Structure formats: C-alpha cells, structure tokens
Amino acid sequence: MKKILSLCLVCLLVACGFEPLYVQKKHDNLWYFGGEFDTSITEAMSEIKIQTISERFGQQVRNELLDMLTPLGQPRNPKYRLYVDVAPKEIMQQALRKDITATRERVRYSVNYRLVEGNTELVSGDSIAYVSYDILANPYSTTTAKKKMEGNAAKIIANDIALRIGAFFHAYFKKGVQP
8 A cells, every 4th residue: 555655656746847956957768867967047046156245144144155156266268147135134122011011022134135247237136035033031142143033034045046046047948948
C-alpha cells in the first residue's frame, strides 16, 4: 500500500510541472537528471555586481546577497548591476502591560531593488520582512534579540531578491532569449 501511495505522489509531482529554478534542460527528454544541465542561469547570476548599500542593515543584506549570487567572488567585468535601497524600518509595539510598556516589538524592514544591464532595467520590486523580538528585563538580552532579529530579516530579504532574480533569468532562458 505504501509503495502505491509513493508512486501516486511521484506521479502527481511530475504532473504539476515542477522544474529546477537555477538550471535549464539541454534536451527535451522527460527526466532532468538523464542528461547534462545548462548552467547559464547560475553563470548569469554570477555576473551581477551588487552595489554598496547604506546603513548597517543594508550591509547585512548585501553580504547575504554576495553569498547567494556570487559565491566565487565579485565579477571583474560585471554584465549586470543590482541596486538596493533600504527604506526606514517601522517598529510597532505589541503585547502591552498594565503600565502601557511593551513586551514585544514587531519590525517591518523594506527594501527596493532593481537589476540593471547598461541603461536597461531588467527586474525591479520591493521586498519586505516582518520580524519580532521580546523586550526582556535584561537589556543585554534585548539587544542580542534585536541583533539576531535584524540578521534574520536580512537573510529573508536577500533570499527573496535572489529567488526573484533567479526566476527572471529562468523565464528568459526558458524562452531562449538572452537578457
């Protein structure tokens, strides 16, 4: 019974149109792993120069993007440039005590990004991360929680940007058009 159920799940997965994001098939057989992969998407993503970003949070986002998009180092002659602008963060106090002091804060981080080739804008958009932390009696613990929360938000935003850029290149290379 378990084998039949597993077989049905595999058939459903094949039928859903799932395909890897960062590689393209080189030929039209049914199996991705039956032949060679075209890695032009990852090669295109490695040609992105990530411009410097202001503020500490922007530096964290940039460092995460460097790890995701250009793990082998920045390109010498970049074909694309990624600009990221950090918007002011919004802090909302939550879980108020009887004396109207907050025990939790929710922070909204937002960035605007755009990928450019020469003077042509290829991809642009906004990425938002909502994170929160507890306000504790110990100030050191609260500061540590804030720093951890800010790092997590930077990872969320960088991952979102990298996925959207990967999806852009995937769509263009799938159509056979080079950006």
